[in-house]
Amino acid sequence: MENLFIEATSTTPKIEFYPNKNLFEISGSSRPEDVRIFYQPILNKLEQFRAEITNKEYDYNDNPFVFNFKFNYFNSSSAKFILDILIEINNYFIDEINIQVNWFFDDGDDDMKEVGEELTEMLDIQPQYIMIVK
Amino acid sequence: MFKKIELLKYKGALDFEQIGIILDNVQVKLDSYSTDTLVKKRIYSILVEALENIYNHEYSQKENDKYLPEATLSQLGENFILEISNALLNEKIEKFTNLLEYVNNLSDKEINKSYYGKIKEKSLLEKGNAGIGIMQIAKKAKGKLTYNFKTINDKISYFTLKIII
Numbered sequence: 001m002e003n004l005f006i007e008a009t010s011t012t013p014k015i016e017f018y019p020n021k022n023l024f025e026i027s028g029s030s031r032p033e034d035v036r037i038f039y040q041p042i043l044n045k046l047e048q049f050r051a052e053i054t055n056k057e058y059d060y061n062d063n064p065f066v067f068n069f070k071f072n073y074f075n076s077s078s079a080k081f082i083l084d085i086l087i088e089i090n091n092y093f094i095d096e097i098n099i100q101v102n103w104f105f106d107d108g109d110d111d112m113k114e115v116g117e118e119l120t121e122m123l124d125i126q127p128q129y130i131m132i133v134k
Numbered sequence: 135m136f137k138k139i140e141l142l143k144y145k146g147a148l149d150f151e152q153i154g155i156i157l158d159n160v161q162v163k164l165d166s167y168s169t170d171t172l173v174k175k176r177i178y179s180i181l182v183e184a185l186e187n188i189y190n191h192e193y194s195q196k197e198n199d200k201y202l203p204e205a206t207l208s209q210l211g212e213n214f215i216l217e218i219s220n221a222l223l224n225e226k227i228e229k230f231t232n233l234l235e236y237v238n239n240l241s242d243k244e245i246n247k248s249y250y251g252k253i254k255e256k257s258l259l260e261k262g263n264a265g266i267g268i269m270q271i272a273k274k275a276k277g278k279l280t281y282n283f284k285t286i287n288d289k290i291s292y293f294t295l296k297i298i299i
Contacts, residue, residue, distance in 0.1 A: 010154055031182055033150045073175065075182050076266040079253050108171035111179075111274070118250045 001049050004042070012038055013071065019049055022063050026085075027070035030078040039081035046088045054095050064098040069116065069127070072106060083119050090123040103127040107134065136211035142181075148192065148203045148220075153185045160207065176274040177214050177299050181207065183267040184218045184295065190267075191230075192220040193290050201292050213276065214299040222293040227283050230293065233265045234281055237272035245273050275299055 001019045008014035013028035024046070032038040067089050074082060092099050103116035113129055120127055141163045144156055160181060164174045188203050203220040222230070237245060249269040272279055276298045283291040 010158070031186070073178065073182075075179075075186065076249075076253075076270040077186075079266075083253055106171055106175075109175055110172060111175060118246075119253070121250075122254070 001045075001052055004045050006042075013074075015042055017042075017045060017049075022065045023068070024066070025068040025070065027068070029072055030074035030082075032078065035077045035081050039078070039084070043081070043084055043088060046085065050088070050092055050095065050097070053097060064100040065092065067099060067101045068104065069102065070104040070132075071112065072109075079115070079119070086119055086123060086125070090125050093125050099125070101125050101127040102130055104130045104132050106132050139209040140206070141209065141214075142205060142207035144206075145204045146202055147194075148185065148188050150189065153182075153189060156185065156205065157182065173214070173299070177207070177216075180216060180271050180274050180297055180299055181205075183270045184216060184297065187267050187271075187295075188218065188220040191222060191226060193223045194221070201286060201290075216297045216299065217294060218297075219292060219294040221286065221290050222283070224285075224289060224291055227291060227293075230281075231283075233268050234279055234295075237269055238278045240272075242273075245269060249273050271297060 003019065004015060004017035006012070006015040008028040011029070012032050013026050013030045016023065016025040016027075018024075026042075030038075069082075071082075086101075089099065089101060101120075103113070103120075105112035105116070113131075116127055116129060142156065142160050146152070157178070161178060164177060167174065185205065192203060201221040203218075205216070205218045207214065207216045209215075237248075240248060249266065252266050252269060268279075280296040282294050284294070285291050
C-alpha cells in the first residue's frame with residue numbers, strides 16, 4: 001500500500017501513514033471546516049490496509065505496527081472521528097495484528113490525557129500515555 | 135480589587151476564516167501569559183466551540199449591524215470571562231434553552247458522562263453537532279453557564295452566553 005502524507009494546516013493535523021515503516025501518526029491541531037471530508041479518506045485507508053495485511057502473511061511480531069496520536073488540540077466535532085479511527089485500530093487488535101498505540105499529551109494538559117482514556121474506555125486497546133515535556 | 139484585562143474584543147461577521155484569525159490572535163496573547171497550560175488550553179477550547187456555535191447557528195443579520203456577532207474575553211483576577219453573542223432565530227430558543235438548562239443541572243461527573251456518551255453515539259453528524267459543542271464548553275468551564283435572549287422582533291433574538299473559565 002502507498003504511503004499517505006498530509007501536511008498540517010492551521011485547522012487540520014499532519015497525517016503520516018507509512019505502511020512499510022509500521023507507522024501511522026497523527027499530530028497537531030484539528031478543527032476542520034468539514035470533519036467528514038478530512039477524516040473519512042484516512043479511515044478508509046486504515047480499513048483498506050487492515051484488509052490487505054489480514055489477507056497476506058505479514059508478520060508484525062518483532063516490530064509492532066505503531067499508531068501515534070500527538071494532538072495538541074482537537075474540537076468536539078473531530079472527537080467523533082478520532083474515536084472512529086481508534087475503533088478501526090481496535091479492529092487491528094481483534095484481528096490479532098501486533099500493534100502499539102501511543103497517546104501523547106503536553107506536560108500539564110490533563111484534559112488531553114483524559115480524552116484518550118475516555119475514548120478508549122470501551123475498546124480492547126490500551127494506549128501508552130506519554131507526556132511531552134517542553 | 136482586580137483590574138480587568140481584555141484579551142479579545144470583536145464585533146463583526148464571522149466565517150470560518152475569521153474564526154481562525156480570532157483564534158490566532160488570542161493564542162498569541164495566551165502564550166505570553168504565565169497562566170498554566172491546562173487553563174490556556176481550556177480557554178482556547180471553549181473559545182473554539184463558542185465561535186463555531188455561532189458559525190453553525192447564527193441568523194445572519196446583514197441588514198442590521200447592531201446585531202452582528204460579538205465576542206469578548208477578559209481576565210479578572212484568577213478568572214477568564216468569555217461573553218459571546220449572536221442573532222438567532224426565535225424558533226431555536228427553546229432547543230438552546232433546554233440544552234443549556236440540561237448541562238447547567240448536571241454535576242461535573244454527569245457532564246463528562248453525557249459528553250462522552252454523545253461522542254460515542256453512532257449517529258451521523260448533523261449540522262450543529264447535536265449539542266456536543268455546548269457540552270464541551272460546560273465540561274471545561276467553571277460553574278454554570280449564564281445566558282439570555284434579547285428579543286429583536288418576532289423572528290429573531292440576540293443570544294448572549296457568558297462563560298467563566
